[in-house]
Amino acid sequence: MVTYRTDGMSRRGFLAGAASATALGVLGLGTAACGGSGGGGTKAARIGWVEPKTGRLAAAYKPIYVGARLALEDIKAAGGLLGEAVQVSEHDDKGSPASQPAVAQRLIRDEPTFVVGPTGSSQVLASVSALARAKLIQSAWGGAELLGDGDRFPHHYQLVYNTTQQARVAARFLHEVRGLRKIGIIAENSEFGTSIRDAVVATLRDDYSTKPVAVEVFEVDASDMTPFVRNLERAGVDGLGLFTGQPQATVLILRAMAASGFQPVIVSHDLNYIDALGEFPRPLLDGFFGTTYRGLTYTGQEKPSAEVRELVERINGHPDTAGLGYSAVTSPYYDYMMLMAKVVEDTKSTDPAKLKAALDKLSGYPGIRAKVSFTAKRHSGIADEDITIGTLMSAKDPESLGGVLRRRADGM
Amino acid sequence: MIADILVAGLVFGSLYGLVAMGFNVLHRPTNVVNFAQGELIMIGAMLMAATPIGGLPWGIAVLCVMAVVAVVTLAEERVAVTPVLRRSSHAAGWVITTLAFSLLIAEAAGRLWTDQPSTVAPPWPLSMDVNHVAGFRFSSYQVAVVAAAVAVVLLLGLLDRSRLGTALRAVAADRDGARLRGIDPRSLTRRSFLLGGALAGLTGVLAAPLLLASVTMGLGLLIKGFAALAVGGIGDNRGVLVAGWVLGTVEAAGAAYASPGSQSVVLFAAMLLILLVRPNGLRGLAVQRHV
Numbered sequence: 002m003v004t005y006r007t008d009g010m011s012r013r014g015f016l017a018g019a020a021s022a023t024a025l026g027v028l029g030l031g032t033a034a035c036g037g038s039g040g041g042g043t044k045a046a047r048i049g050w051v052e053p054k055t056g057r058l059a060a061a062y063k064p065i066y067v068g069a070r071l072a073l074e075d076i077k078a079a080g081g082l083l084g085e086a087v088q089v090s091e092h093d094d095k096g097s098p099a100s101q102p103a104v105a106q107r108l109i110r111d112e113p114t115f116v117v118g119p120t121g122s123s124q125v126l127a128s129v130s131a132l133a134r135a136k137l138i139q140s141a142w143g144g145a146e147l148l149g150d151g152d153r154f155p156h157h158y159q160l161v162y163n164t165t166q167q168a169r170v171a172a173r174f175l176h177e178v179r180g181l182r183k184i185g186i187i188a189e190n191s192e193f194g195t196s197i198r199d200a201v202v203a204t205l206r207d208d209y210s211t212k213p214v215a216v217e218v219f220e221v222d223a224s225d226m227t228p229f230v231r232n233l234e235r236a237g238v239d240g241l242g243l244f245t246g247q248p249q250a251t252v253l254i255l256r257a258m259a260a261s262g263f264q265p266v267i268v269s270h271d272l273n274y275i276d277a278l279g280e281f282p283r284p285l286l287d288g289f290f291g292t293t294y295r296g297l298t299y300t301g302q303e304k305p306s307a308e309v310r311e312l313v314e315r316i317n318g319h320p321d322t323a324g325l326g327y328s329a330v331t332s333p334y335y336d337y338m339m340l341m342a343k344v345v346e347d348t349k350s351t352d353p354a355k356l357k358a359a360l361d362k363l364s365g366y367p368g369i370r371a372k373v374s375f376t377a378k379r380h381s382g383i384a385d386e387d388i389t390i391g392t393l394m395s396a397k398d399p400e401s402l403g404g405v406l407r408r409r410a411d412g413m
Numbered sequence: 414m415i416a417d418i419l420v421a422g423l424v425f426g427s428l429y430g431l432v433a434m435g436f437n438v439l440h441r442p443t444n445v446v447n448f449a450q451g452e453l454i455m456i457g458a459m460l461m462a463a464t465p466i467g468g469l470p471w472g473i474a475v476l477c478v479m480a481v482v483a484v485v486t487l488a489e490e491r492v493a494v495t496p497v498l499r500r501s502s503h504a505a506g507w508v509i510t511t512l513a514f515s516l517l518i519a520e521a522a523g524r525l526w527t528d529q530p531s532t533v534a535p536p537w538p539l540s541m542d543v544n545h546v547a548g549f550r551f552s553s554y555q556v557a558v559v560a561a562a563v564a565v566v567l568l569l570g571l572l573d574r575s576r577l578g579t580a581l582r583a584v585a586a587d588r589d590g591a592r593l594r595g596i597d598p599r600s601l602t603r604r605s606f607l608l609g610g611a612l613a614g615l616t617g618v619l620a621a622p623l624l625l626a627s628v629t630m631g632l633g634l635l636i637k638g639f640a641a642l643a644v645g646g647i648g649d650n651r652g653v654l655v656a657g658w659v660l661g662t663v664e665a666a667g668a669a670y671a672s673p674g675s676q677s678v679v680l681f682a683a684m685l686l687i688l689l690v691r692p693n694g695l696r697g698l699a700v701q702r703h704v
Binding site for chain 1: 414417418421424425428519520522523524525526527528529530531532541543550623624625627628629630632633636637661664665666668669673674676677
């Protein structure tokens, strides 16, 4: 008789299973299911469209592309581009950076006139790197400053404000407008979180000769935000930059604050009002602000333009909006599509080289959210003066047109 | 600060322990570690937040959620586990098939729900209101979650000592040998998946008020539950609960004291250290098998 010890499953087997699972996860994320039309051969303008169609966040991304779909309707209604019907090649990137090289290969094969998407800083960085050699005109929703560097990514045009611009506006609001001196930062551990955290620290140092009294970085899957919030509270933070792409993390942070009665002035980059915020005391939410586009805000004297109001009504009526009108209207894709339609018509060409030459000289294009300008070196198109701070709770105002627009914060 | 860390460690560690117990329930008759466990928990939480189940009285809603998740888990057993085990009880194809099933669940969830988190209120008379006792700050619901985790350990212990538990141990020790003694491993496997699914549903229900119900919540719980399983020892429910508490406390301490962004490093360094010192799990239990 042989006697040996076992846990039912050997440790070697256990670890091998874990390694296999990890490998499969990576492979799974790296596999992009793609649809859309086939190769080239037609002279009609073709739009490459990168959108997560599958995956756990597929529904969450839909509102972000509502503006692009409305722009497509407008372009079709105007007779297409150069008198030809527009073709769209849609590609599913699953919202994953790992999918981008495969999606890029398909885009390159399709030879689109320009590319819309992807969305998310990590995805965008992977995408523009993969598409760089193909010289395809592209605009994606990524806030990293380097995405607007015309030398580094000469064919990518950034129609959103970048993290440095956000950091400047947030720091100015907290330090100058609100006069707060104990500024803290809490950010997620991600490409976006790292980028904006560093930008806020640099802005405080360079523009105000100060530094944050506390910097907290949490993992995106953190279960409990209490320790981070307690650290901020102990540091005496009175103005807080809160930066995360996870709505769940924002709510958990606010919950930890509400539990201890800690109510600093908060500046975030996300002004979506979600039902889960309803549990918090009003004073905490009244102190919650966020960066946004000046054109999407109102004051007692200034009202949004008729164009903005019309677009908001169309967004609210679109089935994909799903109550996330703020995400839909701040998305860059409506402005980008309409800009590209104008550039194609102006140059009377779908040649990417000619389109790029025209874009590199673009000045003061009146987008719905903000004016857009580029140079050959500066592909970050939003001017600093078009970025402002809005209030979260104005989502409940009738003037917000269904929670889509925001009241501009006093002093901005 | 230490009081906050201990409270967080106990509360969230209890959730990690519950996830690991779910692994154990399914592992015993099959030697399968169910990588869809995180997504099953997510379903439980999302169902609790969604109407019409979320609108039912709490007790009925919990039963409904447990039943639905149990049925989904049984479906997983039918399509992703049994076909693999039928080929060979020692095959490792389940690693891929259970992970594939989790991707299917995530895919379905991504079509049904956005990433907006939903609040789930604790059942009356529990609440999330913070109480201050002897320097500790906690809510009545947090106490209930810890108590529920302990209760699940005790119930699983009772099950272990029952006739069914004995049969499960026999199947775990030798699936073919148990069959020769008149035990039907397939029936036991089905029952274990039903139980494991119900436990995953309960874990989701318990986690929802603390973490918010969200389609993104499953992966984090899966990883931390898996860590608790590794540290506590496979098959040892008391061990995995203690491991959950230890890991929860290390995680909270890392958040409070480690430099920004290094909490994961602290957590997994602690896990590695424990495994180096206690390779058979915290309680060091191992099963004697005679051949």
